[in-house]
Amino acid sequence: MSKHNCYICDKETSLLMSFGQMPIANGFLAKEQFKDEYFFEMEVAFCQQCKMFQLVNQPEREQMFNESYAFFSGTSKAMGLHFEKFANHILSDYIKDTKDPFVVEVGSNDGSMLKHFANRGIRHLGIEPSANVAQVAIDNGINTVVEFLDKSLAERIVSEYGMADAYVAANVMCHIPYINSVVEGIKALLNPDGIAMFEDPYLGDVIQKTTYDQIYDEHTFLFSVYSIQYLFNQFDMEVINVEPQVTHGGSMRYVIAHKGAKPVHKNVYKQLEYEQVSGLTDFETYEKFRQNCGKYQSDLMSLLDDIKSQGKSIAGYAATSKSTTIINYCSITTDHLDCIYDTTPIKQGKFSPGAHIPVVAYEEFKNNYPDYALLFGYNHEKEIMAKEQEFMDQGGRWITYVPEVKVI
Numbered sequence: 001m002s003k004h005n006c007y008i009c010d011k012e013t014s015l016l017m018s019f020g021q022m023p024i025a026n027g028f029l030a031k032e033q034f035k036d037e038y039f040f041e042m043e044v045a046f047c048q049q050c051k052m053f054q055l056v057n058q059p060e061r062e063q064m065f066n067e068s069y070a071f072f073s074g075t076s077k078a079m080g081l082h083f084e085k086f087a088n089h090i091l092s093d094y095i096k097d098t099k100d101p102f103v104v105e106v107g108s109n110d111g112s113m114l115k116h117f118a119n120r121g122i123r124h125l126g127i128e129p130s131a132n133v134a135q136v137a138i139d140n141g142i143n144t145v146v147e148f149l150d151k152s153l154a155e156r157i158v159s160e161y162g163m164a165d166a167y168v169a170a171n172v173m174c175h176i177p178y179i180n181s182v183v184e185g186i187k188a189l190l191n192p193d194g195i196a197m198f199e200d201p202y203l204g205d206v207i208q209k210t211t212y213d214q215i216y217d218e219h220t221f222l223f224s225v226y227s228i229q230y231l232f233n234q235f236d237m238e239v240i241n242v243e244p245q246v247t248h249g250g251s252m253r254y255v256i257a258h259k260g261a262k263p264v265h266k267n268v269y270k271q272l273e274y275e276q277v278s279g280l281t282d283f284e285t286y287e288k289f290r291q292n293c294g295k296y297q298s299d300l301m302s303l304l305d306d307i308k309s310q311g312k313s314i315a316g317y318a319a320t321s322k323s324t325t326i327i328n329y330c331s332i333t334t335d336h337l338d339c340i341y342d343t344t345p346i347k348q349g350k351f352s353p354g355a356h357i358p359v360v361a362y363e364e365f366k367n368n369y370p371d372y373a374l375l376f377g378y379n380h381e382k383e384i385m386a387k388e389q390e391f392m393d394q395g396g397r398w399i400t401y402v403p404e405v406k407v408i
Contacts, residue, residue, distance in 0.1 A: 004056040006047040007177050007220065008231050013045035014283055015056065017290040019329045023353035025216040025321040030350055037353070042325075044215060046286045052227040053203050053286070055220050058177055078383045080112055082247055083170065086199075087116035090166050094195050095122075101165040104157065104189060106149045106182075107172030111137030118142050125161060127153070132346075150178065154185030163191040169198035171248065177220045179231065186256070187235050195240075196256040203227075204280055205250025209403040210292040212329070213322035214249065224280050225271045228254050241265040249379045249402060297330050299405040304336045307372055307399075314399070315370040316340030317384070318377030319347050319359045326376065326401070328354040337374065341365040366390070372407070374399045 004013050022042040029037060043056040095101040103117050108126030110133045117124045118141060126144035128134035137144045147153055157164070167186050176182050186196050201214045203222040214222060221227075229239045240262045241255040252271075279285035307314060316323065319342035326332065333355055340352060343362040350359050365373075369391050375398050377384060388396075398408045 004043075004045050004054075006045075006050060006052060007054060007179060008052050008227070008234075009047065009050045011047055011049040013047045013054070013056075014286075015043060015045045016286050017293065018043045019212075019215065019293075019325065021354075022217065022328055023324065025218060025324040025353060027324075027353045028319065028347045028350040028359060029353065029356075034351075034356060039354070040217070042215070042217070046283060047227075048283055050227055050230040051224060051281050052230070053222040053224070055177075055215070055217075058217060058220055078380055079247070082245075083113040084116055086168075086170065086197075086253075087113055090168065090195075090197060091117070091120070091122075094197070095165050098165050102161055102163070103166045103168060104164045105168040107169055107175070108137060108142070108144060109133050111140055111142035111144065113168065113170060114142050114144075115140065123161065125157060149176075149185055150181045151184040151188060154189040158189060163194065164189045165191055165194045167194070167196040167198075169196075171200055171251075173198045174200040174221045174223060175218045179221070180234070183232060183235050183237070187237060187258075190258065192258060193261060194257070195262070196237075197253065198256075199243075199245055199247070199251045199253035201248050202244070202250050202252035204252075204275065204278065207280065207285060207289050208278075209249065210289065210296050211249045211402055212289075212293045212296070213325040216321055216325045218321065223252065223254075224275050225252065225254070225268065226275050226281055228256075229268075229272070232256055233259075238264065239268050242267050242271050247379065293329075296401060296405060300326075300399075300401050301330055301332075303399065303405055303407070304332065304374075308336060312371040313338055314372045314374055315365070316352075316357065317365070317373040317375050317398075318342055318380070319344070319352060320376045323376035324353045327352060327357070333357070338370065340376070341373075369394055369396050371395075372397045372399050378402045 006013050019042040021039040023039050040057050045056050046053050102123040104125050105114050106127045108114050108128045114124050114126050126137055126142055127149050128144055129148045131146050134144050134146045200223050203224045206214050206222055225242050236259045237256055238259045240257045243253040245251040245253055314337055316337050319340045334357055337357050339358045339360045341362050342359050347359045348361045378400055
């Protein structure tokens, strides 16, 4: 395993495990691209100084976020409702009394969140490095720039628009290895009384449920409250509230302000205490996690092999980024899955990263139900189960692996 210094505090980290050679998680590809497919060694480490869980190696950001990016926020109704509530929370609780408020969202994707500000005539700016999804937002009247955020961009925004009253991000901050520069940018961007509010998959949920598929190329970090507090304290900012979310198998929303600008909610102290008691600050916890990953891998492959030995058909359901980790770490191949059904047009007719399992238009699922569907989109389980009652009525079974490997 490699040596690695922490992205946050530059101390040498403690290496935990390798998931082996991994492709770009959202790198769905055509047959002619197979020979040039990019792989990297996906290792993870834990910093015992700042308690940040992190990838050791990561592809160049342009390889992951570009004009062919295959994730559009607007494809999930559940996430659309979630972003509407997120926006309303900021509107009602943080900028309601602000004169001519200005909101900046980083990783604004197709504008699913910012539209709730734009529709109210609120000044806003989306920062989205993937040109194809940014164009969807622009076409819908969302003010968007195709760039990556850092301190210099933040200073340019301030000079053109003024300081921001709210900085917003959803499932973005954990993607950024140069996050110290981004926090510098947030500090420069925010009004003295402004807030940053962002949410990402929560380390505590990943460890508790062994959702190792949250580890993939885009997720440089899995955050805890402790590690986020450490990060922002370096820049004279602090966590003033935390709000657990059910999205993505368990996420945490962080509210940040300039140090001393706002009172710190008791939720912060409560969550910090939970992290200490549950072992999130202890290296031994991650050793146990490594062992659990191996067990989940073995359990899932035993189940798939057993089903296939009975002559039954299995298809994947939802070609998610997270499925790339599951498929490649577990060595799932076309011998196990006939295909993966997905609703995203840009993925249909292509093949999954690494294992090259065909991705088929979702409409075909109803025409050709498999005996079993491996649920890669488990974070939308309720939404999917309600939608697929007919599949179950006709004897279809689901294979899930969170919080345990089982058939339902």
